Amino acid sequence: MFSKLRKALSAFIEHASRILFSKKELEELIEELKYTLIENDVAYEVAEKLTEDLLLLVEENRVRSRKDLINALREIIISMLKHVEGIDIIKEVNKHKPYKIVFLGVNGVGKTTTIAKIAVLYRDRGYKPLMVAADTFRAGAQEQLRYHGSKVGIPVFAGKYGSDPAAVAFDAIVYAEKRGYDVVLIDTAGRMHTDMDLVAELKKIVRVVKPHRKILVVDALTGNDAVEQARFFNDAVGIDAVIVAKADAYEQGGVPLSIVYTINKPIILLGIGQGYKDIKPFNIQEYVDKILPVNA
Numbered sequence: 001m002f003s004k005l006r007k008a009l010s011a012f013i014e015h016a017s018r019i020l021f022s023k024k025e026l027e028e029l030i031e032e033l034k035y036t037l038i039e040n041d042v043a044y045e046v047a048e049k050l051t052e053d054l055l056l057l058v059e060e061n062r063v064r065s066r067k068d069l070i071n072a073l074r075e076i077i078i079s080m081l082k083h084v085e086g087i088d089i090i091k092e093v094n095k096h097k098p099y100k101i102v103f104l105g106v107n108g109v110g111k112t113t114t115i116a117k118i119a120v121l122y123r124d125r126g127y128k129p130l131m132v133a134a135d136t137f138r139a140g141a142q143e144q145l146r147y148h149g150s151k152v153g154i155p156v157f158a159g160k161y162g163s164d165p166a167a168v169a170f171d172a173i174v175y176a177e178k179r180g181y182d183v184v185l186i187d188t189a190g191r192m193h194t195d196m197d198l199v200a201e202l203k204k205i206v207r208v209v210k211p212h213r214k215i216l217v218v219d220a221l222t223g224n225d226a227v228e229q230a231r232f233f234n235d236a237v238g239i240d241a242v243i244v245a246k247a248d249a250y251e252q253g254g255v256p257l258s259i260v261y262t263i264n265k266p267i268i269l270l271g272i273g274q275g276y277k278d279i280k281p282f283n284i285q286e287y288v289d290k291i292l293p294v295n296a
């Protein structure tokens with residue numbers, strides 16, 4: 001996980017540590033670092049901000065050793081991630097009943113699997129989740145959610161194919177209220193994010209459902225595209241948080257940092273495999289520890 005970014009940053013640190021006495025050479029190396037970061041899925045504006053902040057510290061003579069360099073990078077990256085407040089979708093359940101989440105994302109990113117994983121998280125903590133198949137368009141979409149539901153033993157609410165997804169979601173909420181469900185997890189259609197009909201449909205679902213949270217799922221392996229999707233969905237519908245799926249198979253590493261910095265929304269969870277337990281909280285410290293070498 002994230003090993004290429006770590007390799008790139010480590011190589012930079014080793015090289016830079018040897019030329020700390022020459023500000024000019026160091027500045028050139030930092031400029032090179034910008035492009036290495038971009039190659040590892042760090043969005044352009046993020047790579048630019050990171051290297052500019054580092055240059056500033058160099059100019060202020062605050063980078064005099066390898067240790068300073070690692071500390072500087074660590075602080076810069078943490079501050080880019082920390083200016084966004086996290087949210088806890090487990091704790092929030094206690095504030096609303098039912099607690100409603102609409103999941104968004106383009107096709108194939110891992111949305112349905114992620115919803116099943118989250119339903120399991122809630123169930124394991126003693127809550128009663130309901131999963132809702134609000135994709136009434138794509139053949140197989142409802143069966144997929146039903147399949148996961150039967151695997152994990154969590155109920156699924158589905159409507160008829162061709163019916164209005166917003167109406168299905170609305171009926172699901174009425175159903176959940178009557179039967180005492182704590183959480184309603186709504187799976188939406190995942191056509192391409194450039195599809196304006198889809199945006200209209202998602203807006204309608206949001207209007208009707210009035211979700212407590214709108215969560216975007218992205219596939220880490222799509223790199224910069226994941227960052228673009230985050231930007232697109234945030235502009236079009238507005239999102240509260242992001243889940244990065246397939247982090248287990250992802251080596252470049254720049255996607256989490258880029259998403260948080262570009263759209264100013266937290267990453268709450270990482271998908272780390274195909275099993276139903278393969279999900280974990282995104283932790284800023286852990287992420288930084290993974291992409292930077294040890295400070296020794």
Ligand SMILES: Nc1nc2c(ncn2[C@@H]2O[C@H](COP(=O)(O)OP(=O)(O)OP(=O)(O)O)[C@@H](O)[C@H]2O)c(=O)[nH]1
Pocket residue numbers: 105106107108109110111112113114141144190245246247248249270271272273274278
């Ligand atoms: N390695 C890995 N695979 C994952 C992860 N999450 C999902 N997948 C796999 O990604 C594939 C697509 O997952 P789905 O959940 O069907 O994706 P979706 O976004 O619902 O796709 P559509 O409904 O077809 O648009 C499946 O083979 C999942 O097992 C993850 O965190 N890690």
Ligand SMILES: [Mg+2]
Pocket residue numbers: 111112113141144190
């Ligand atoms: Mg799906």
